[in-house]
Amino acid sequence: MRQEGDMGNTELDFTIERLGECHIPSPVKGIRFVDDDGRVLYHSHLQEMKPWLDEGIHPPAMEAAGPREKVFFDPSRIACGIVTCGGICPGLNDVIRSIVLSLCHHYCVQKIYGFRFGYEGLVQRYGHKPLELTADSVAQIHEIGGTILGSSRGPQEPSEMVKTLEDLNVGILFTIGGDGTQRGAQKIAEEATRRGLEISVIGIPKTIDNDISYIQATFGFETAVAEARRATYAAHTEADAARNSISLVKLMGRDSGFIAAYSVLVNSHVNFCLVPEARFTLDGLLRALKERLERRGHAVVVVAEGAGQNLMEATAERDASGNIKYGDIGIFLRDAIRDYFRKASLEINLKYIDPSYIIRSMPANPHDAAFCLLLGQSAVHAGMSGRTNMVVSFWNREFTHVPITLAVSQRKKIDTSSMLWNSVLAVTGQPDMM
Numbered sequence: 001m002r003q004e005g006d007m008g009n010t011e012l013d014f015t016i017e018r019l020g021e022c023h024i025p026s027p028v029k030g031i032r033f034v035d036d037d038g039r040v041l042y043h044s045h046l047q048e049m050k051p052w053l054d055e056g057i058h059p060p061a062m063e064a065a066g067p068r069e070k071v072f073f074d075p076s077r078i079a080c081g082i083v084t085c086g087g088i089c090p091g092l093n094d095v096i097r098s099i100v101l102s103l104c105h106h107y108c109v110q111k112i113y114g115f116r117f118g119y120e121g122l123v124q125r126y127g128h129k130p131l132e133l134t135a136d137s138v139a140q141i142h143e144i145g146g147t148i149l150g151s152s153r154g155p156q157e158p159s160e161m162v163k164t165l166e167d168l169n170v171g172i173l174f175t176i177g178g179d180g181t182q183r184g185a186q187k188i189a190e191e192a193t194r195r196g197l198e199i200s201v202i203g204i205p206k207t208i209d210n211d212i213s214y215i216q217a218t219f220g221f222e223t224a225v226a227e228a229r230r231a232t233y234a235a236h237t238e239a240d241a242a243r244n245s246i247s248l249v250k251l252m253g254r255d256s257g258f259i260a261a262y263s264v265l266v267n268s269h270v271n272f273c274l275v276p277e278a279r280f281t282l283d284g285l286l287r288a289l290k291e292r293l294e295r296r297g298h299a300v301v302v303v304a305e306g307a308g309q310n311l312m313e314a315t316a317e318r319d320a321s322g323n324i325k326y327g328d329i330g331i332f333l334r335d336a337i338r339d340y341f342r343k344a345s346l347e348i349n350l351k352y353i354d355p356s357y358i359i360r361s362m363p364a365n366p367h368d369a370a371f372c373l374l375l376g377q378s379a380v381h382a383g384m385s386g387r388t389n390m391v392v393s394f395w396n397r398e399f400t401h402v403p404i405t406l407a408v409s410q411r412k413k414i415d416t417s418s419m420l421w422n423s424v425l426a427v428t429g430q431p432d433m434m
């Protein structure tokens, strides 16, 4: 059985780059250290591992995260830096807080810089002075949404960023962000290596869309689904209260419809789930909606922002980071549904709900908060042990290390032949709308 996010690769190289040997005894106390040989299996089913087992070789496995007995950096001699880039996401402040607390309490690092407004904060000519983060200054930040550091999109020169790190004696840079951020992190790591600098770059994958490969779930995703549930609940309540009513909810998900799909599984209120991974025609959707109204009198539609892009005229617009700006499928469908029923002389009650930024700006829920704390600590242990050019991941119920190259190699998407998508179809009862 294939897992969600399993790209079916057979040659997975999870080797993690290291700055050098670790000779310094770790100051972390009262903990069981993780062995450098510790591995977490990539596959979870025996059948998937068979080709390797038959050959008598180890099946693909990720390096286990956690504190090492010997570390690479002398914590008293380095500063550390944290940067957040891209769109905001529940839990960013929790991760910042966890990194700072772990650096302070586990390792007694004295200087921690919080770079302002994404990668701009690493380029001196912008004049964004870094914040000096302490255990006290981050004590309560997990209670608020967004990022206390600020974020941005847009390219910056790796050489300028590395110069700032060098000037500030930063030994470890923590990059909290999505695929773009981690591609940027990779360039920073490569530039540091090119200059012969001992700078470790550790990414903490942030994507509310849950679309990064080799990480089972990203932080903030669970909060997003919990918040999306409020919207689908409202949509259903509204739809149920009037005759011939349709509620349409637009959720985030630029290229991957995980938030939309999971919001369907949370309750059985949704009758149509439209995601980028499953194509549909406008005609097919409208006819199915009409049929549903005739049969049940109301319908709830959830659409991920990247769905149905082929139905609209493509815009050539891109954001500062070069991401294509998609057409607004929510507004497009709202108008198309209204027109269709008007032309058919059928009176409908249409409610449109777009909670996207409300969801994204929420603080993390308790599960995400704990997840962020553990991710942050794993990132710190990885950095102190001199690993670099990697992201921390959660895989097969364990925290792991993944090379950035793999994490950004392809976007994780819903596999429409998977049990997840099959369950969505079963819950909604939606017909094939092609």
Ligand SMILES: Nc1ncnc2c1ncn2[C@@H]1O[C@H](COP(=O)(O)OP(=O)(O)OP(=O)(O)O)[C@@H](O)[C@H]1O
Residues within 6 Å of the ligand: 085, 086, 087, 088, 118, 119, 152, 153, 154, 155, 156, 177, 178, 179, 180, 181, 182, 183, 184, 185, 187, 206, 207, 208, 320, 321, 323
């Ligand atoms: N290929 C790349 N090389 C170097 N830097 C990049 C690259 N792609 C993106 N970046 C930089 O990383 C930062 C964040 O990128 P982007 O705006 O795409 O967000 P992201 O990290 O993908 O998060 P999200 O898309 O989930 O909001 C930006 O400053 C952007 O310029």
Ligand SMILES: O=P(O)(O)OC[C@H]1O[C@](O)(CO)[C@@H](O)[C@@H]1O
Residues within 6 Å of the ligand: 086, 087, 088, 178, 207, 208, 209, 252, 253, 254, 305, 319, 360
């Ligand atoms: O409006 P912004 O800030 O560009 O961000 C929107 C994008 O960010 C994301 O939430 C990813 O972070 C996408 O789902 C969405 O397309």
Ligand SMILES: [Mg+2]
Residues within 6 Å of the ligand: 086, 178, 179, 180
């Ligand atoms: Mg991105």
